[in-house]
Amino acid sequence: EAQVTQNPRYLITVTGKKLTVTCSQNMNHEYMSWYRQDPGLGLRQIYYSMNVEVTDKGDVPEGYKVSRKEKRNFPLILESPSPNQTSLYFCASSWTIGNEQFFGPGTRLTVL
Amino acid sequence: GIQVEQSPPDLILQEGANSTLRCNFSDSVNNLQWFHQNPWGQLINLFYIPSGTKQNGRLSATTVATERYSLLYISSSQTTDSGVYFCAVERDSNYQLIWGAGTKLIIKP
Numbered sequence: 001e002a003q004v005t006q007n008p009r010y011l012i013t014v015t016g017k018k019l020t021v022t023c024s025q026n027m028n029h030e031y032m033s034w035y036r037q038d039p040g041l042g043l044r045q046i047y048y049s050m051n052v053e054v055t056d057k058g059d060v061p062e063g064y065k066v067s068r069k070e071k072r073n074f075p076l077i078l079e080s081p082s083p084n085q086t087s088l089y090f091c092a093s094s095w096t097i098g099n100e101q102f103f104g105p106g107t108r109l110t111v112l
Numbered sequence: 113g114i115q116v117e118q119s120p121p122d123l124i125l126q127e128g129a130n131s132t133l134r135c136n137f138s139d140s141v142n143n144l145q146w147f148h149q150n151p152w153g154q155l156i157n158l159f160y161i162p163s164g165t166k167q168n169g170r171l172s173a174t175t176v177a178t179e180r181y182s183l184l185y186i187s188s189s190q191t192t193d194s195g196v197y198f199c200a201v202e203r204d205s206n207y208q209l210i211w212g213a214g215t216k217l218i219i220k221p
Contacts, residue, residue: 033208043200045208058208088153092209098142098202100160101209106153 002027004104006091012110013081021076021107023091031094032074033058033101034066036087043090049074050097081111114139114203118212125189126220133184133215135199143202144175145209146184150195158184158197189219 004025013019025032033048035058045058049068063085065077074093078085091104115138125131135144146158159166159173161182166173170190175182186193196216200209 035209042213043198043209043211048208090155100143100145100157102157103147103155106155108153 002102004091004093004102006089006104006107008107009105010108012112014112015082016080019078019081019109021078021089021091021109023074023076023104024072025074025091025093025102026072027093027095027102028071029093029102030071030096031099031101032068033092034064034074034076035090035092036060037090037106038087046076046089081109083111085109086111114141114201114210116199116201116210116212118197118199118215120215121213122216122218124218124220127189127191129189129219130185130187131189131217133186133197133199133217135182135184135201135212137180137182137199137201139180139203141177141201141203143209144177144182145200146173146182147198147200148193148195149198149214155198186217189217191219191221193217194219 007022034046035043037043047066049055089107092101094101117136148156161173161175163177170187172185196214198214199212
């Protein structure tokens, strides 16, 4: 089944404790991206990647890192999480830019 | 930057009713998608529709790119249609989806 998977789905952590949210797609898509969704602010892009080893900042990259060592995986890293990073996070992928984007199930993160 | 406006912000209907949701955008785009976010937070792709008309069961969508709007039609609403409907566009000059604020739809039995 073609899909985008994210892990974990739910995470409660404390300020400053490094964490990684994994994202994997099995559709051989070139383009992947991360979004966060906050009440009243909608979805905003954090980082995106147009292919392996190519990443770029979205609208809200501060406090996040990403890597794209393999085509299928695009992990989101929070080196020192803070409470303002409490949010619902989505990973997405598409064949390439300008094509339909498919979304993972979301990761609900709470930073205490 | 590009602005995406959705209307109405909220809509409450009885089961069986029809509805039209609108998405206006302020600049040219090379991609437009409609999503349904269910009460569990999952985003479900409804349509990839940069132009033209598509239908999928009780749902259909039309995008008139030259006039910068898209419409999502839901016919014979069911309670499972409840949730938030988002329109998202991709700009010509940048390759990220810009999202509208959504239309929150509640279908009452």
